[in-house]
Amino acid sequence: MESDPILNLLHSNVTSPLNASEETGEAPVVQIQELSKVYQQGEISIYALNRISLNIAQGEFLTLMGPSGSGKSTLLHIIAGIDRPSSGQCRVQGIDVTKLSESELADWRNQNVGFVFQTFNLLPVLTAFENVELPLLLTRLTSKQRKKQVLTALELVGLADRMGHLPRQLSGGQEQRVAIARALVTDPQLIVADEPTGNLDSNSAHEVLDILQSLCKVAAKTVIVVTHDPKAAAFGSRSVHLEKGELAN
Amino acid sequence: MALPIQYNIRSVLVRWRSTLSTIFGIGLVVAVYVMMQSLAIGLEQSSANTGDPRNLLLMRKGSTAETSSQVTREQFKLLQYLPGLEKDEKGEPLISADTMILITLARRGNQGEANILVRGVTKMGIYLRPQVELIQGRMFEPGRREVIVSQRLAERFEKLGIGETFKTGGHELTVVGWIDGHKSAFDSEIWMDSDDARSLFDRENYSSVLLRADPTRWNEVTNRVESDKRLPLMTISESKYYSDQTATATPIRFLGNFLATAMSIGAVFAAMNTMYASVGSRTREVGTLRVLGFRRRSILIGFLIEGAILAFIGGALGCLLALPINHYSTGTLNFQTFSEVVFEFNITLPLIIKGLVFAVTVGLIGSLFPAIRASRLPVIASLKSL
Numbered sequence: 104m105e106s107d108p109i110l111n112l113l114h115s116n117v118t119s120p121l122n123a124s125e126e127t128g129e130a131p132v133v134q135i136q137e138l139s140k141v142y143q144q145g146e147i148s149i150y151a152l153n154r155i156s157l158n159i160a161q162g163e164f165l166t167l168m169g170p171s172g173s174g175k176s177t178l179l180h181i182i183a184g185i186d187r188p189s190s191g192q193c194r195v196q197g198i199d200v201t202k203l204s205e206s207e208l209a210d211w212r213n214q215n216v217g218f219v220f221q222t223f224n225l226l227p228v229l230t231a232f233e234n235v236e237l238p239l240l241l242t243r244l245t246s247k248q249r250k251k252q253v254l255t256a257l258e259l260v261g262l263a264d265r266m267g268h269l270p271r272q273l274s275g276g277q278e279q280r281v282a283i284a285r286a287l288v289t290d291p292q293l294i295v296a297d298e299p300t301g302n303l304d305s306n307s308a309h310e311v312l313d314i315l316q317s318l319c320k321v322a323a324k325t326v327i328v329v330t331h332d333p334k335a336a337a338f339g340s341r342s343v344h345l346e347k348g349e350l351a352n
Numbered sequence: 353m354a355l356p357i358q359y360n361i362r363s364v365l366v367r368w369r370s371t372l373s374t375i376f377g378i379g380l381v382v383a384v385y386v387m388m389q390s391l392a393i394g395l396e397q398s399s400a401n402t403g404d405p406r407n408l409l410l411m412r413k414g415s416t417a418e419t420s421s422q423v424t425r426e427q428f429k430l431l432q433y434l435p436g437l438e439k440d441e442k443g444e445p446l447i448s449a450d451t452m453i454l455i456t457l458a459r460r461g462n463q464g465e466a467n468i469l470v471r472g473v474t475k476m477g478i479y480l481r482p483q484v485e486l487i488q489g490r491m492f493e494p495g496r497r498e499v500i501v502s503q504r505l506a507e508r509f510e511k512l513g514i515g516e517t518f519k520t521g522g523h524e525l526t527v528v529g530w531i532d533g534h535k536s537a538f539d540s541e542i543w544m545d546s547d548d549a550r551s552l553f554d555r556e557n558y559s560s561v562l563l564r565a566d567p568t569r570w571n572e573v574t575n576r577v578e579s580d581k582r583l584p585l586m587t588i589s590e591s592k593y594y595s596d597q598t599a600t601a602t603p604i605r606f607l608g609n610f611l612a613t614a615m616s617i618g619a620v621f622a623a624m625n626t627m628y629a630s631v632g633s634r635t636r637e638v639g640t641l642r643v644l645g646f647r648r649r650s651i652l653i654g655f656l657i658e659g660a661i662l663a664f665i666g667g668a669l670g671c672l673l674a675l676p677i678n679h680y681s682t683g684t685l686n687f688q689t690f691s692e693v694v695f696e697f698n699i700t701l702p703l704i705i706k707g708l709v710f711a712v713t714v715g716l717i718g719s720l721f722p723a724i725r726a727s728r729l730p731v732i733a734s735l736k737s738l
Contacts, residue, residue, distance in 0.1 A: 185643055185731050206647055213645025224640040228362035240356060240646045285644075335542065 130197070132292060132325045133159035133182055140348075151177045152188065153348040161292070162323040164316055166336040169345035175329045176297055178345065182327060183216050183295045184208045196292060205209035207322050210304075213241045218284025219296035219315075223278040226268040231257065232266035235285045242289065256284035260314055276307025283314055287324070294318060296328045300335050312338040355646065355654040364661045367630060374619075374626040375666040378711050381615040382670025386699060386707045387677055388608025394698035395601040395684065402536035403590035406438075407480055408570060409562040410577065410585045417688045418452045418560040419469070427583055431561055433452045434576055436569030440479070448477035451549045454691055455520040455542075458510045466683070466692040468505065472549025480562050485539045489514040489529030494545040497552065500529035502539045504681050504694045512542075523552050537594050540683070540694045562590060597688050598672035604684075616714050619666075623718025627659050631726040638726050639734030648727040655723035656716055663715020667708040674699060674707075 112330035140152040152174045159165050167175040181193055182187035184200045193200050195215065203211055225234045235256055239249045257263045260280035262273075270278050279299060286294050296315065300308035316338050318324040328339065336342045365372060365695035399574065411421035428449045438446045451472035456465045471477075478484070478491075506512035506527075517526045526542065533539035549555070565573050567589075574587045633637070638651055678699040686693040 180732055183643075185735075209642070209645050209647050212643065220640070222636070224636060224735070226359065226637055226640070228366050229356075229359055233358070234355065237356075237641075241645045254507050 116146050130162045132196055133157070133327075134164075134192070134194040135178075135182070135220060136192040138178070138188050138193055140174070140180065140181065140186070141189040150174075150348045152181075154191070155345075155348075155350055157343065157350065159325060159327065161325055162319050163341060164319040164326045164339040165328070166339035166342045167327065167329045168331070168333075168336055168342055169351065172347075173345040174348040175345045177210040179295050179297055179327060179329050183218065183293070184212045197346065210241075213238055214289060215291050215293060216292045217283075217289065219279070219282050219286050219299045220293065221298035221301040223270070223275070223282045223302070225278055225281055227270050227285035230267050230269055231262060231273065231281045231284075234270070234281055234288070235266075238285060238289045252288055252290075253284075256288040257281070260284045274307070275303050276310055279303060279307065280314065281310050283311065287318065292325060294324050294326045296326070299331055300330065300332060305334075308332075308335065353481075354657075355641070355650055356505060357657070360654055360657045361661055363630070363634070364658050364665075367626075367633075370629060371626050371662055372482070373664060374622045375669060377622045378619045378663050378666025378714055379669035379670065379673060381612060381619045381714065382667045382707045382711045383673035384615060385608065385612035385699065385710055386671055386674035386703060388604065389703050389706070390674065390677065390697045390699045391682070392601040392605040392608060393700060393703060394682075394695045395604060395693070397698055398535055398537055398539065398693065398695035399594045399597045399600070401534065402483075402538065402594035403592075404480065404482065404564070405589070405591055406564050406567060407590035408563050408565055408573060408587050409590045409593050409626070410587050411559075413584050413586045414522060418450070419689050419691070421559050422557040423449060423559065423561050423585065424557050427585065428558060428561060429562065430580065430582060431577075434563065434565070435572045436565040437573075438564045438566065444476070446476065446480060446564035447561060448474045448480055448563070449561050450474075450558075450690075451478055451546055451553075451555050452559040453549060453553045453555070454689075457512075457518065457520075460508060460510055466509075466685075467690055468509070468542060469540060469691040470544060470553075471687060472546040472550060472555075473543050474546045477546065477562060478543075480564055481538065483534050483536055484543075485532050485534070486529050487532045492528055492544055494548060497523065497525050497544075497548060498528045499525045499542050499544040500531050501527055501542045502694065503530040503532055504539045505542065505692075506530060507681060508683055508692075508694060521553060533697060537597070537693065540686075550625040561585075597686060600684070600686050600688065600693065612710070616710070619714045620718045623659055623663060623715050624721060626662065627655060627719040627722035628725070630658065631655065631722045634726075635734045636736040637730060638729050639731050639737070642729075642731045643735065646703060652723045652727035655726050656719050659715040659719020659723070660712045661715075663711045663713075663718070664708060666715070667711025670711065671699075671704050671707050 104311060112266055135155055138152055138155045142149045142151060169175045177186060181188050188201055194230060232253055235253045236249055254263055257266050260283050262277060262280055265273060299311055312335055315326050319326050320332060321325040377433050411418060415421035432445055440446060452466045453470040455470055458465050487503060492500050501512045512527055514527055514530060519525045577583050577585050577587055583696060636729040641651060677697045680697045681691045681694060683694045
C-alpha cells in the first residue's frame, strides 16, 4: 500500500521540522464557548450555530458530522479564522480569534492553521512543489529553508517524486495529498479539513485519512475533519454531531 | 507579501486564447503610437541634424525661411569684411551666398507633384556644409546646367537618376551626381551652381548668406550687421534655423497622440474585460490564497501585475509590428519652406520604452477594477464557487 512509506516516515521522523513536541495534560487547543452564528433573512433570524461550547485537545482527531445545513462547516470556518461568529468565544491556543482584525487573522491563519478542502484547491498553474511552498512565502524563511521544508512535507505524503508535476498531471488522491502537504508545511498545530474525502475513491480516501490520523498520533497535531461519511468518522478519536446548529450528543 | 511572479505569468499565459485578442488589441494601439511618434522623431531629427554649429545664417529681417529672404549682391559684398569671419588655407573668407528656388517635380508612381527646393550654391557653400557627401556621380560644373540631387529625393521623384534630365521653367537640367545629407534637411534639396541658378531662374538677388565665424564673436557679427543701415539683415545660428523648423512635426505628434489616446480607451476596456473574466474564473483560487494567509493587498497587486504582464506582451508585439517601418523613407510638406521634406521613420530605444510604458499603463488601468473586485471577494463565498 502506498501509505506505508508515509507512515514509516512519520514514525522515523525525528529530524523533521514538522515534528511537534508531544506534551500532554495542557489546556485544550480549541476552546469554544457559547458560539453563535446568526444569519438575518428579513425579519427572521436563522441560527447556523446556536450557543455551541466545545473543547478540542491537542493530538485529537475530531470529526464533525451532521446533515447538510447543520452548521458543521460554519463551525470549522470559525475555528479556522475564515468566518466570524455573531457572538461567543473561540480561543485557539489561547488566542481569541474572533477578536483579531482581518490582516491579523490572515497572518494567524498562515502560521497556525493548515487547510484541506474537498476540492483540493491547488493552484492549477503551479507545480506540486510551488503549491506546497505558497504558505511559506509569507514567512521569513530563506528559499533554501523553504525548499527543505517543502520536501519534508511532500515526503510525508509520499509525493516527493511528483513535486514537478502540475495538479492536472496528478490523480485526485495525489492532489489531496499535495493539499495536505501544503496544510502542514508551516508546521501548524491545527489542521482543518472540510470533506477531504468527498471527491475521492475509497482507496484514495483511506490514504488521505491515514495520513491525517498519523499526524495526530505521531506529530500530536490537532485535526478537525468535517465529513458526511461514517467510514471517515471511524478514523477519528472523537466524533461530534451537529443538528440545526446545535450539538446533538 | 506578493504572490509569486511565476504564478502571475503562468496565469496570464494559461489563458492565452482568451487573452490573445486583448494582447493583439493593445499591440495595435502601441504599433500606431510607435509609428506616428517615429514619424515625428524622424522629421524632427532631419531638422535637428542639420547645420554646422560654427555657421551663422543671414537672412532678410522678418523672413522665416531662406525661400522668403533676399540678400542683394551689394549687401553680400559688405559682409565679406565682418569681424571674426574665418578664412580657409588660401585666405578666402568662409562666406557663401545661396539662391533658393522652389520648383515643381512629379512624384514617382503618378502620385502627383510636389515642391522641391533647389539651392544655388557656391564651392564655398559646399565647403561650409560638410555633412553633405557626394556618394555617386560627380560634382556639377558651373555654366553647364548640371545639378546634384539627394539620393532620397531621387528615390521619390521622377527623372532624378544620374544622367537623366528634367525640365523646369523651360530649362533642362541634367543630374550628374547623388548626394547624401546624412538624415539632414539637405536630403530634401537639389543643388546647382549659384550663378547658374540666378541666371536660369532670373533672380537678381541671393536668398541667404552662410558664413563661419568663431561662436564667441557671433555677438560682434550680429552687432555689426544690425548697426549697419545698409544691411537690413538678421543673423541666426544655422543649427537653430533648422531646429526651429521642427514645428512641422507638431501636427504629426498631435495626431499620433490623439489616435493613440482614442485607441487606448478601447484597449483599456478590452484589458478590463479580460481581467474581469480572469477574476471570475479564478474566484476559488483567490479564496484559497486568502485562506492560506495572503492579504487583500497581495491579491490586488497580483491581478494588477497580471494586467501589466498582459499589456507588456501586447506592447512588445506592437513594437515588433511597427519595427518594419523603421528607416522607411517618406516625405511631407515643410510648412516653413512649403517644399517637400524627405525623412525617415525613426524608431529609437526611448520610443520603444515609451511604447511599452504606454502599454503597461493601459494594462494597469484596465485591470484596476477587476483587481479591486478580486481583492474584495468574500473568502467563504469564493471557496464555494466552481
